[in-house]
Amino acid sequence: MTIVILMREGVQRDKLSVAARILKKGGLVAFPTETVYGLGADALNESAVRRIFEAKGRPADNPLIVHIAEVEWLEKLAKEVPEKAWKLAEKFWPGPLTIVLPARDTVPRTTTGGLDTVALRMPAHPIALELIRLSNVPVAAPSANISGRPSPTSADHVIEDFYGKIDCIVDGGETPIGVESTVIDLTSEVPLLLRPGGLPVEEIKKVIGEIIIHPAVKGEKVDIPRSPGMKYKHYSPNAQVIVVEGNREKVREKIDELVEEYRKKGFKVGVMATEEHDADEFFYLGGSVEEVARNLFKALRELDRRGVDLIIAEGVEESGLGMAVMNRLRKAAGYRVVKV
Secondary structure (H helix, E strand, C coil), X not given: CCEEEECCCCCCHHHHHHHHHHHHCCCCEEEECCCCXXXXXXXXXXXXXXXXXXXXXXXXXXCCEEECCCCCHHHHHECCCCHHHHHHHHHHCCCXXXXXXXXXXXXXXXXXXXXXXXXXXXXXXXXXXXXXXXXXXXXXXXXXXCCCCCCCCCHHHHHHHHCCCCCEXXXXXXXXXXXXXXXXXXXXXXXXXXXXXXXXXXXXXXXHCCCEECHHHHCCCXXXXXXXXXXXXXXXXXXXXXXXXXXXXXXXXXXXXXXXXXXXXXXXXXXXXXXXXXCCXXXXXXXXXXXXXXXXXXXXXHHXXXXXXXXXXXXXXXXXXXXXXXXXXXXXXXXXXXXX
């Protein structure tokens, strides 16, 4: 039995306290953040955290992000908090930024994927923040989807993957950003970008200076993932995906060419783009990179629902939020990319 709590008109503490009690007792609660929906459990309760991995079908070495409600919790969960971490927290928390720091022994290695580091963030969504405060526990919460599937940006997506399998779903409507948080590792001398996300790396550089981009961001394989989204198949619909990137006009022409080519092969073809195309199914991503990010996972799920065999996706410029969009698109496509 999964309890679904409708909360689209803002925070209702009496309703949310039901979900908070479930978390405190070791249950699983899906809830909205400003990025995507998270599947939460008490981060310090090892058996509860194991339930996340079991429900998602998630590999045990794929670390979880721990969500907190107060900046002071940093010192309770991290062994060392460098000055750069405090600067980032002051500037960007609550918000879509995750900071990786050395973990205290109190944080179960189940939560950290076996690593000696812990990934921490303070979500900006009022429902997420109040849920953490009411439960009074740090909440480990990866995206609330079956492992490998497109991330959920609405409660309907969570219901599709988890109804009857978890204890509670808090329906707070659609998430405003639509891609996961940016992950920065501060355990080395020069900060390392492990995953681009809802906070553009350009904004982070303004606060802490130089940042090295991990090769995994561009698709290089890693043996030990230090952050979600680094090693395993992610964001993939059932349909095959091809990403077309490059000059805008040439991208448009190439998409039309690929639609025709694959239709002749008997494929039902879907297109997700910022301009309309003549395909079997079409999903308009929006006119700005913010809209594209917000609609990205919804488009992948919706075109799957419409039964397409192939999704052709238009790439965007890889700056600002575009870096996160392209990271997700390329992973969804298994790096089947056509450059024009």
